[in-house]
Amino acid sequence: MTVPPFIDTHHHLWDLENNPYPWLTEPIDHFVGDYSAIRKSWLIGDLHEGAKDIPLVKSVHVQAEWDHNADPVGETAWLQSVADDPNSKGMPHAIIGFANLSDPNVEATLERHAQHANWRGIRHMLNWSDDKPNFRFAETGRLMSDAQWREGFKLLGKFDGSFDLQVWPWQLEEAAKLGNDIPEVPMILNHTAMPIGRSPGELREWRKGLEALGTAPNISAKISALGMLDQTWTAESIWPFVLDTIDILGVDRCMFASNFPVDSLFSDYATVWNAYDEITSDFTEEERTKLFRTNAEKYYRI
Template structure:
């Protein structure tokens, strides 16, 4: 039976009222055709998807609100959603966007922090020198850039954490960031996105996780494995789930759905049944951490 859980990674978007350019005009995305999610997905849709599973809290991660506009407006909207009695308090945590390279980012962070459910920032850093559709950042090497690092440090001033989204080949750079600036909690997104499945690529993923795990401020979300294996089932994703738990430890891992993006590849209930099946041999205490209490700890909810 699926234990009570916190969904540590989902999105909401209201396309009639809010600006998400990538959902209005399609882009060349590594997942391929995502037309099925180019429609509003609201907290009521989250509740509908979870109607047969024990979802108790949720974490909303920034969904690429138009970067030419004020990113704090997304957080303000999400706070209004959470404050509505019909939302059941969700999202309980809000991870907003800020360009950490911006010399004036402190003012943006301060305004994010004015919202009760704000908990941190995601500035997507995925970069590939070879594949343009693997680039979600403006440039590579931001984690080593001095100006970007100054912005990163400021997250700690507002008691926030950083949601880290990168490819496996960027994990070594992320490890240096974590060790150099341990005062800012880092929450790794999407199982470190193991998109390559050759033996060498899997070794790179595991080695990178081992390096990142040496940083004292790192935890990780197991999520988006469907986005990386579009014909997935519990058996195919189990090695990734079990490996990251083995490398980082039960105390530093938690589960997320990545909905509605991963709704392209399965329904909501199926994702959580898979996590339940994969961890069926874990103790009740270990499962409680993975499904719930680690998220309460790392997202302060």
């Protein structure tokens, strides 16, 4: 089989010469280890170059940790200018920005994001571990249960915005409660729920968390970043995670993504999409079309 026309539902762009990304200019203790190879500008032309031999038709950009001390709408404005350039082929068709949902004034930030045609929602990374400091991407743990944060989350509905959910497996049940408590805000799970552990107990925790998410009808999922979590990955090694996610959540709620350029640390762009193609080779054409393209069009409104 060959890769069908697809939408990359999770990639990043960064212009280190003109925009502020502290984690790229000054390295941090990141759980992936040495990421020096991606500490350089990666622009829309690099995405097109990676996809030159496969049929990328649309893309979704997810916030790339633009300096949190700077105006987060600056990233959305820059990405809109990229999308408006004819050479971009319209990409990114959807922009997921950043806003601190705990900020009492977040409504004004969301309103300004929403003035950009391709803006679709917010990612506020919620990853937290009590034991491992380099597993903490959030300001504190349990933000999803915090009343002030939840008020900011609810405001997404006012602007027809969705929420990109990034958590560890042990946070999935709390995320499911958030989804069920506030069903009016669509949530899109990032990175296959980040199955970082491989012990039987850790895998059970991941599956149990996905099953909990499945109880919230407003949650869909992106299958991505499996290389970031298995740095010597092959199609065979990620196969169970792809198929289990689809089995638990259903073919109508899953879509594929590259997580480039982060996952370029572990493979080239086409290899990721060829793996998804191989893993779903026994699926029907209708199912593959949903996974590779039309679910993304539905959930990201593109």
